[in-house]
Amino acid sequence: MELDEAYANAAYIPGGDTYPARWAKAAASFREKTLCELDLPYGESARQKLDLFHPPRLAKGLVVFVHGGYWLMSDKSDWSHLAAGPLAQGWAVAMPSYDLCPAVRITDIGNQIAAAIAFAAGRVLGPIRLTGHSAGGQLVARMTARRSGARWQARVAKVVPISPLGDLAPLMLTSMNADLKLDTAEVLAESPIYLPKPQMPVTVWVGADERPAFLEQSRILARAWTCERIVAPDRHHFDVIEPLCDPDSALTAALLAP
Incomplete structure (x- = not known):
C-alpha cells in the first residue's frame, strides 16, 4: 500500500529483527527478581x-505503561524490564495486555x-502517570479525554506518549488497515490530535x-495540544523506550517530574 514503507520500522534499524527476542529475555529476567503480581484480570x-x-x-503512586505493536501484536510480558526506572524511584508500575485487531477495533482497545x-488505580493509591509506546502512545494520549464514570482521571498527573501515532488517518493507506x-469516523474519534487539549501536563x-x-x-x-515535545538524540523507534529502565534518565524524569 501507499504508506507501508513510511510506517515500517525494523527494516530501517540495524539489527531490528533481534529486538523482540532481546526484549522478551530482559523482561523475563526482570520478573524473576522483582516483587510483582502477574496476570491480574481486569476484563473478561x-x-x-x-x-x-x-x-x-508504599508506592508514591502508579505508572501505567501501554505497549505498542500497531494494535496488532505484542504482549505485556515483553516489556516488564521497562518498569525498572519508575520502580526504583518508588512508583508501582502496571503493564496491561489487550485484545488485538482484527478481533476488536482500536476503539475497543481504548476502552x-x-x-x-x-483496575490498577483501585490497587495503588496516589497520583497516576501514563506512558505508552507507538500504538501505546496513541492509547495513553486517548486517555486524556473525559470518560464518564472514570474517577481515576482526576488522579492523572502526567502523560508521556512515546513515538505516538497522533493521527490515524495515514494508516488507512497501509496494508495494516485490512486488519x-x-x-473516517473512527479516525476522527480515536486520533489524539482531534481531542480537546488535555488538562494535565503532557510531554x-x-x-x-x-x-x-x-x-x-x-x-x-x-x-495540536500546545505541549512539550522532546526529540531524544541518537534514538530510533526501538531503543527510544530503553531509558525507562534507568531511574535517572531524562525520560524517567519527564514521566515522574512533579
Whole structure:
C-alpha cells in the first residue's frame, strides 16, 4: 500500500529483527527478581490481564505503561524490564495486555485500557502517570479525554506518549488497515490530535533517528495540544523506550517530574 514503507520500522534499524527476542529475555529476567503480581484480570477476555510491579515500600503512586505493536501484536510480558526506572524511584508500575485487531477495533482497545487503568488505580493509591509506546502512545494520549464514570482521571498527573501515532488517518493507506479496519469516523474519534487539549501536563517524546512519519506524528500532536515535545538524540523507534529502565534518565524524569 501507499504508506507501508513510511510506517515500517525494523527494516530501517540495524539489527531490528533481534529486538523482540532481546526484549522478551530482559523482561523475563526482570520478573524473576522483582516483587510483582502477574496476570491480574481486569476484563473478561484472555488478554485482558495486567502485571503489577511493586516497590519495596508504599508506592508514591502508579505508572501505567501501554505497549505498542500497531494494535496488532505484542504482549505485556515483553516489556516488564521497562518498569525498572519508575520502580526504583518508588512508583508501582502496571503493564496491561489487550485484545488485538482484527478481533476488536482500536476503539475497543481504548476502552480496555481505560478499564485496566481503573483496575490498577483501585490497587495503588496516589497520583497516576501514563506512558505508552507507538500504538501505546496513541492509547495513553486517548486517555486524556473525559470518560464518564472514570474517577481515576482526576488522579492523572502526567502523560508521556512515546513515538505516538497522533493521527490515524495515514494508516488507512497501509496494508495494516485490512486488519485495523479504520474508517473516517473512527479516525476522527480515536486520533489524539482531534481531542480537546488535555488538562494535565503532557510531554510527547520521540527519537531523533526515527522514521520521518513518526517524527511528523509527534510534531503534529505536540502542536495540536500546545505541549512539550522532546526529540531524544541518537534514538530510533526501538531503543527510544530503553531509558525507562534507568531511574535517572531524562525520560524517567519527564514521566515522574512533579
